[in-house]
Amino acid sequence: MIYGERIRLRAIEREDIPTFLRWFNDPEVRQYLLMFAPMSRAQEERWFESTLNQKDDFLFAIEVHVEDKWAHIGNVGLHRIDWKNRTAVLGIALGEKDYWGKGYGTDSVRTVLQFGFGALNLHRIELEVFAFNPRALRCYEKAGFKKEGVRRSVHFHEGRYHDAYYMGILQEEFAGQKA
Numbered sequence: 001m002i003y004g005e006r007i008r009l010r011a012i013e014r015e016d017i018p019t020f021l022r023w024f025n026d027p028e029v030r031q032y033l034l035m036f037a038p039m040s041r042a043q044e045e046r047w048f049e050s051t052l053n054q055k056d057d058f059l060f061a062i063e064v065h066v067e068d069k070w071a072h073i074g075n076v077g078l079h080r081i082d083w084k085n086r087t088a089v090l091g092i093a094l095g096e097k098d099y100w101g102k103g104y105g106t107d108s109v110r111t112v113l114q115f116g117f118g119a120l121n122l123h124r125i126e127l128e129v130f131a132f133n134p135r136a137l138r139c140y141e142k143a144g145f146k147k148e149g150v151r152r153s154v155h156f157h158e159g160r161y162h163d164a165y166y167m168g169i170l171q172e173e174f175a176g177q178k179a
């Protein structure tokens with residue numbers, strides 16, 4: 001387990017697959033992610049199998065403590081780790097919509113940044129976020145990410161094109177935040 005302020009991160013398990021199917025087949029959640037088509041159980045199982053041998057990818061389940069139990073509310077991960085340049089791409093999704101806007105996303109991002117910069121000694125962590133997702137933008141800014149660029153009109157969603165932002169944070173910036 002990796003503990004944040006109000007969340008903890010654990011490894012994902014095969015038993016989580018039905019939960020993933022419920023979350024990622026919900027258009028309200030999926031609209032913010034790169035996936036755009038409904039996902040089948042077989043696809044999700046194949047994806048899960050492929051994660052087992054990944055050495056350049058860390059995916060965690062986010063859990064919060066409610067009513068004396070740990071509840072699984074989303075996933076967060078560091079992907080496509082480049083060990084030479086010491087970079088990674090951060091991804092996060094809280095699938096349980098009741099938990100949006102309560103600070104759990106920011107807590108989870110800070111916790112996975114601590115893992116990336118502290119345990120893995122990464123130099124830079126980056127991500128891409130759609131311009132129509134101000135909640136995510138604000139969450140990343142609160143965790144210390146800076147906007148680095150805009151990809152104009154890159155994402156087609158609901159009949160029109162949208163911009164996306166590149167954001168990044170460096171190891172020394174994260175360390176400076178905590179000092």
Ligand SMILES: CC(C)(COP(=O)(O)OP(=O)(O)OC[C@H]1O[C@@H](n2cnc3c(N)ncnc32)[C@H](O)[C@@H]1OP(=O)(O)O)[C@@H](O)C(=O)NCCC(=O)NCCS
Pocket residue numbers: 029032033074092093094095099100101102103104105106107128129130133134135136138139
């Ligand atoms: C994006 C996500 C991880 C953020 O986590 P969260 O727990 O909901 O976010 P937090 O509560 O930590 O922070 C959200 C911030 O955005 C602000 N916010 C929410 N809606 C907003 C809006 N429409 N405009 C501007 N700010 C907004 C909140 O007020 C809060 O900022 P504050 O603390 O300064 O008040 C989560 O909402 C999620 O998983 N959403 C669905 C999937 C997704 O978007 N993934 C990211 C893909 S890049």
